[in-house]
C-alpha cells in the first residue's frame with residue numbers, strides 16, 4: 001500500500017517534527033500472539049457509498065487514488081487551548097492505521113473531530129472525497145458547497161475561532177465560527193455516522209440500563225436505515241435482514257455477547273462492555289471504525305482478544321483508525337501509523353518503520369527487547 005499525494009506518507013520514515021518533547025508513556029509489554037502485517041483487503045463499493053452522500057455535500061473528485069479518510073491541516077481548539085495544530089493524515093481503504101502519542105498529544109481530539117463532535121477551526125476532513133467538516137475547496141456535487149475546483153491540503157478561508165469546549169454529546173460546530181459565518185461547520189454526528197464512520201470512544205459509552213440486545217440494536221439505528229424504513233415493506237424487510245446479519249456477525253466475533261443477550265449492559269464486566277461498545281459500532285455496518293483506546297484497563301488476555309477482533313474486523317473489509325497507548329500491540333496489527341506530539345504529526349510511516357525507529361522504541365515501546373518482538 002503506497003498512498004500517494006500526501007507529503008506525510010513518504011517512505012522511509014519521515015521525520016515531520018522534532019520529538020524532543022515526547023516522554024515515555026506506556027511500556028506495557030506486548031500481549032497476545034504476534035501477527036504479520038498482511039495486505040489490506042479491498043474496500044467496499046464506492047457507488048454504494050455515493051448513494052448515501054447527503055445532497056449538498058462537497059465532493060472532491062480531483063484527488064487520484066483517493067484516500068478513505070483525509071484530514072488536511074486541521075486545527076482544533078477548546079476555547080483558549082489549541083489541541084490540534086495543523087494535523088494532516090490519511091487512511092486508505094482497507095488499512096489499519098495506528099495513532100500514537102503521549103497523554104494530551106491530541107489523539108482523542110483527532111477522532112472527535114473526524115466523527116463530527118468537534119469542528120476544525122482550520123483545515124478540513126474528507127471521507128472518500130466528500131467533505132465532512134472544515135473549509136477547503138473541491139468539486140461540488142450538490143451545489144451548495146464552497147468548492148471551486150481545486151483540492152490539496154491547504155484550503156482554509158479565514159476561520160480562526162472555534163466554539164470552545166464542546167462536550168461529548170453531539171456536534172457543536174454549526175453556526176459557531178468566530179467570524180460569524182455559517183460556512184462549512186461540518187456534518188453533524190448522525191450524518192457522519194450514516195456515511196459509514198463509527199466511533200468507539202474511550203470509556204465504553206454503553207447504555208447501562210438497556211440489555212445487551214437493546215444496546216446493540218441502538219447501533220443499527222442510523223439515518224440510512226431510517227430512510228429504508230420509510231421506503232416500503234420490502235425495503236423494511238431488507239433493513240431487518242440487514243440488522244440480523246449484522247447481529248450474527250457481532251455474535252460471531254463476540255460469542256460472550258450472545259450469551260449475555262438479556263443482561264443489563266451496566267452489569268457486564270469491563271472487557272464485556274468494551275466488546276459491546278465495539279459490537280454496537282459494527283451494527284451500523286461502518287466502512288471506517290475509529291477506536292479510542294480499546295485495550296484500556298483490560299486484562300492481558302482480553303487485550304489480546306480485542307486486538308484479534310480488530311484484525312478480524314479489518315479482514316472483513318472495515319478500515320480502522322486506532323488510538324492506542326499500547327503501541328507495541330497497535331503496531332503489530334497496523335499497516336501504518338502516525339505519532340502525534342503536542343497537537344502535531346511528529347512521525348509517520350509504515351508500522352514496521354515506526355516499530356524500528358529508535359525514538360518510537362524509546363518513547364513508546366519500552367526496552368529494546370520489547371520492541372524487537374514487534375519488529376519483524
Ligand SMILES: Nc1ncnc2c1ncn2[C@@H]1O[C@H](COP(=O)(O)OP(=O)(O)OP(=O)(O)O)[C@@H](O)[C@H]1O
Pocket residue numbers: 078081082083101102103104105106107108109110165166167
Ligand atoms: N474538553 C476539553 N476542554 C479543554 N481542553 C481539553 C479538553 N479535552 C482535551 N483538552 C486538551 O486538549 C489536548 C489534547 O487532548 P486529547 O484528549 O486529545 O489528548 P490525547 O492524546 O487523547 O491524550 P490521552 O492519551 O491522555 O487520552 C490536551 O492538552 C487536553 O488537555
